[in-house]
Amino acid sequence: MTVNSDAASSSDDESRAPRRGGRRPSRRDEILQAAIDLFAKGGSRDTSIAEIASRIGVTPAAVIHHFKTKELLLSEVVAEIDKRRPQLFNSQLDAEFCHIARWGHAIEDNDVLANLIRLNVVMVTEAIDPDHPSHEYFVERQRRFRAQIEAVVRAGMDAGSIRLDADPAAVAALVVGATFGAQLNWFLDPAGYSAASTLDFFAAMLRNVLAPFPARPDPPRPTDPSAG
Numbered sequence: 001m002t003v004n005s006d007a008a009s010s011s012d013d014e015s016r017a018p019r020r021g022g023r024r025p026s027r028r029d030e031i032l033q034a035a036i037d038l039f040a041k042g043g044s045r046d047t048s049i050a051e052i053a054s055r056i057g058v059t060p061a062a063v064i065h066h067f068k069t070k071e072l073l074l075s076e077v078v079a080e081i082d083k084r085r086p087q088l089f090n091s092q093l094d095a096e097f098c099h100i101a102r103w104g105h106a107i108e109d110n111d112v113l114a115n116l117i118r119l120n121v122v123m124v125t126e127a128i129d130p131d132h133p134s135h136e137y138f139v140e141r142q143r144r145f146r147a148q149i150e151a152v153v154r155a156g157m158d159a160g161s162i163r164l165d166a167d168p169a170a171v172a173a174l175v176v177g178a179t180f181g182a183q184l185n186w187f188l189d190p191a192g193y194s195a196a197s198t199l200d201f202f203a204a205m206l207r208n209v210l211a212p213f214p215a216r217p218d219p220p221r222p223t224d225p226s227a228g
Contacts, residue, residue: 002104028066035077040119043126044074049206078134081120082141085113095153097152097203100175104182104199106189118187121180146172153210162210178202 025033034055038047049070053060067073107114129139149172156162179199186195 001218006154027058027062031058031063031066031073032076032080035073036080036119037115039074039077040122042078043122044070049073071187074133075137077119078123078137081116081123084116085120097175097206100179101200101203103179104186104196107186108182108194108196116185121183121187124180142176146176149175156210160212163212166210171206173181175206 031052034052035047038052038055049060049063052073053063063073063218066193067076123134124138126132127134129135146169150168153162153166153168153171157164157166157168182195182198182202185193185198
């Protein structure tokens, strides 16, 4: 049977009753959420349009109606990651790196955030392939993230809370690597590994390593043997 996806999607969206206390998700929102959930489990390349459609009980034609191609759906999912995900460093510079410690606890305590971060880990890993549609996006995204952390380090150096011989680029790379590694290990083995305790320790270690050197006391003045 041929399905008129335009008519089916339009009439279906119009008939959807609002949820108590808020708007019921549109068909487009449901498709996007289904893609997020399935990409987080099986990656984007191994998830078909048909699987996404089946998850919410629509035809593949309905998915194509809203997103045209799988590549466009993928780009929407990638944009949604950044829209929903709280930033590890916010606009207020945090030279104490407290956000790193809180990040691990947030992932372990919030199932919705954990699923989103799992999706991020899967998508970043897939995008290592230069031929992946989102490769360039994630390359630029990682550069922006490192630049943001470098700015935090430089601000701390200017304020006197970070030692002046620190390498902002190296610190940024370590922060990105540690947070991504902690997330990956926790998703692989949540029963045997704690992202929260790992990032607690890493943040404390980073603060200790980057702390300014204590001022050296002035050497004692030599006494004048002729005095007294």
